[in-house]
Amino acid sequence: MALFQNLSDKINHAFSKLTNRGALTELEIKQAMREVRVALLEADVNYTVAKDFIAKVTEKALGEQILKSLTPGQQVIKVVNEQLCELMGSTQSKLAVASKLPTVIMMCGLQGAGKTTMCGKLALHLKKQGKKVLLVADDIYRPAAINQLEIVAGKSGAGFFQMGQINPTKIAVSGVEFARKNGYDTVIIDTAGRLHINEELMAELENIKKAVEVTETLLVVDAMTGQDAVNVAKSFDEALDITGVIITKLDGDTRGGATLSVKAVTGKPIKFCGVGEKMEDLEPFHPDRMASRILGMGDVLTLIEKAQSAIDEEEAKKMAKKLKEASFDLNDFLEQYDKVAQMGNINDLVSMIPGANKLKLGSATIDESQIKRNKCIIQSMTAEERSNPKVLNYSRRKRIAAGSGTTVQDVNKLIKQYEQTKDMMKRFGKSKRLPF
Amino acid sequence: MGFFKKIIEGLRKTKQAIGFKLNELFKRGIFDDEFYEELEFILLGADVGSETTENIIEELRERMRRDNVSDTAKAREYLKQILLDILGEEQFEAECPAVVMVSGVNGVGKTTTIGKLANIFVKQKKSVLIAAADTFRAAAGEQLEVWAKRANVRIIKHEEGSDPAAVVFDAVSSAKSRGTDIVLVDTAGRLHNKKNLMEELKKINRVIDREFPEAQRYNLIVLDATTGQNAVSQVDIFNEAIDIDGIVLTKLDGTAKGGVVLTIKDTMDIPVYFVGVGEGIDDLLPFDANSYVEGIL
Structure with missing residues (x-):
């Protein structure tokens, strides 16, 4: 199945008959934007986000001089790519450190996004920076989630704290307390996966945030997420005022348009990407690469x-x-x-x-x-x-x-x-x- | 709660959340470009995908033109019919003895689905054995054990890191000697572009074929309704590796609709058999195209 033809080929093809060498005309841009739109949608960029993006790019591209070395099609792609990179933000993989230790990082997201695995990856990453990390098992719902985190903690060389399946707020408070007493400078709280529309469970997260001083609230998003990414990101951000996003499963062949959607609706930085099943498979976010990937360019x-x-x-x-x-x-x-x-x-x-x-x-x-x-x-x-x-x-x-x-x-x-x-x-x- | 009610309940919030306009749209009674644009928005927003959306809209225009439709209520029926034509009607029925292998990418809900499937078969008075062939993910076996207990079925489990094919071998031998009706095989989540992991899956598949040739074989892929167009690639590659019979669409209780199954059915003719609508053991239901379409629209 030839799902994605290279976007630049498509646009160049649309322009093949044009020999315009002046400024980009409205018609040219419109033709190209049709292809860009399909590319974005096929990459799972949210429909509304794509629409806004295209309106912005169209405005930007209109009247832009076509550089001598470029064809109109290439000029459009250049503008699209630049805008996309800009929208993605910069590489910001720094995690905030609390002025009063320990630093508390709360992980949240839908079921199956990869929170528990990501806890281990972050722990290893922080450990390499000389931090002493404690993983707190706050997923009291999913069977064996606590066991899983314990194994992950072992693999990443982090400390582990659990209290079984009692009130999650209580676990979080005790976990932070335990960290303070035992010389851990960083606490990562693994919360249960939940639907953003489940009011009761969303309130549970809000309660945790009220009870302990959370330094970073990170939303974990599966790179394969479709149109719904905007709803999820918006709800979590509204309820918890997240401080950053982690994209997981980028080692798949998805084009990851959800990344753009999430960035667009929350405006929060994308801090890391999960790129494999091993604990070391964590990378800082590269906006330019992500842009190329979403546009389906490169081989x-x-x-x-x-x-x-x-x-x-x-x-x-x-x-x-x-x-x-x-x-x-x-x-x-x-x-x-x-x-x-x-x-x-x-x-x-x-x-x-x-x-x-x-x-x-x-x-x-x-x-x-x-x-x-x-x-x-x-x-x-x-x-x-x-x-x-x-x-x-x-x-x-x-x-x-x-x-x-x-x-x-x-x-x-x-x-x-x-x-x-x-x-x-x-x-x-x-x-x-x-x-x- | 039945399928219909649950889906409607789940999707009610979606409708509010994304500013649902279709009913108003049909009420407006004018089939202009704006009408089709809104319709496009709804279908794309449900992850139907741009090509399939275009086809559906083209087909709707065509049929309405052909029958000279101007009644808005009828237009809705037309659209519904087009979607139903794509989805078709196929129910999952296992002839025993059967081996049902469940696979998919990471985090879609395979283990949970196995637990719920076991429950469904137990209610059909079938004897069920679960093979915990996800030996990779930390604590996957423990998770499945909890589900086996909930559904009250037997489970064959080796330790973490052992060969999944060996687990399956043991499970099949046990099922044969005890005359078990259905063996449910849980597999580790794997991204479809990882060649060695797909080879491993093929091997598990071969072991079942070789050791239990008299059993009916069913390979189900679990798709997360939240997933976008990548689901097409997932099903395509899993199907190439092990011949997928049908889909379990999970997490339909959120605001995502998993419309990509329309594209999959349309292009690969692989039907949806079950939908997951919650975390409880009874929250797996046979797919009903009619209610599903109602939910999308």
Whole structure:
């Protein structure tokens, strides 16, 4: 089932007959927005949210000059993508810390969103930051939920507190008290999954919030949620004034439009994503990646397959080792440029990269001179700078720019690219699975 | 409370929550673009999906044009009929001995569904055995044990982390020797794009086929009504792996409607057999297309 044709292809197709090179016209935008709308709906972005979004983008795009290198279709996608990234907010994976310890984090959400597992992941994440974490079992309804949390606590190396199936507020209060007495600086309360329309159970959460000083109230949302995400998010936010959102099950193949819906109706930051079943499978939220994902752009899988066939096993092993030791440096990056050339037509490759450099490059062939320039930049660095890019301060960058006949901006761009690549490779190396 | 009442009760709040306009819409009596746009809003809002929504609206326009309908009450009936035509009428009936395997992605309510299904079969005077083949998730076995006790049926359970196929093997052997009517197999939640986990599921499926060839086989997939269009991909890939016979649509007691089952029935011809409408043991009901459609509209 070819469910999703690449959005950019669709829009470009809609524009194939147009050769307009001036400002975007209303008709052009309208045509493109029809495709964008379908893409958003297929990605489960809420109907109303999509409608508002499109109205906003249309306004923004109207009258926008079409850049020389772009077609009208690409120009529209560019605007859409930018707006989407903006709406998603920034990467904000910091959790607040209470001025008076312990910091209390309350997890809430529908049944089956993945709260209990997420408690463990957060605990491990915080533990790595040197926190001492206590998990409090406050799901008194689901059979064996307490056992599950206890096992999860064991796996993540967190403390565990339970009082059986008594009043949840009482458990929360005692849990925090226990934490205070036993030197835990962070408490994570695992509450039962509940429907947002169940007044009695929603009141129960409000009571917990009244009884203990909750620092972070996090709503856990399944990435596969459909149109109803807005109702859920709105109800929870209204009742509990949530401080952030965690998206789970992003390791599936869902396009995760619910993320946009939740963000749009609550305005609260999306802090983390769950990307697997293991305790380490927690990532900060990346708005740009999420935007590409929702729009259905990019084909990372094919890209990786190509890369696999181009890089021989021994080299791959060497690279994997480097990644493990986090020693992927600019020398390796330089090598990558040659590797990429082996993988085939570079323009085909670029089209597979989500986030689409294609937008900036247009349908023209890729600028080979830029690759050459980047190689020059790296070659103008000292051995120390190549193996330890962290030392690249402004004066060094200025020198490199002068030496390679480029600008500091070019150098910055290259370093940013390197960092992104490193980050991406690290993900691939670690999980053998797509980051998105 | 019967299916109809429960669904209506559950969806009543939905109607208020999303500013439900359909009845007013039909009362207005004008079939202009605004009418169809509102209709689109309702269907999309129920997670029917953009393509199926478009088809439904196209079909409605067509039928109303054909029959020259101008009566608004009739338009509602027309729309209802289109949805019913898509959903069809199929009831789940197990011929014994049977093995019913329940699968799906994480957190949709598989374990709870198993407990409720056991209860349904017990009420039909069938002997039931539960195989706790979710050996992965922490405390899944304990959770199922509680349900087995509630439904008063036997359960075969190994320790966490053991081979699920081995659990199934034991359960099937036990069922054969005791002449048990129905074996219910709970499986671990797995995302359909995880190849190795889908292979594991295929293996469990093969073990049942091989060890219990005389049993009737039913593979049910559990879908969370809250899920959006990804449900299509879920059913598609699970079906490819193990041949899905039908759907259990859970969590219909919220404000979500799971309209994606229309798309699934339309494109893959896989029917909904049961719906979950609450956390109690009796909150699993045979699917009734008529009340379901009433609930959406």
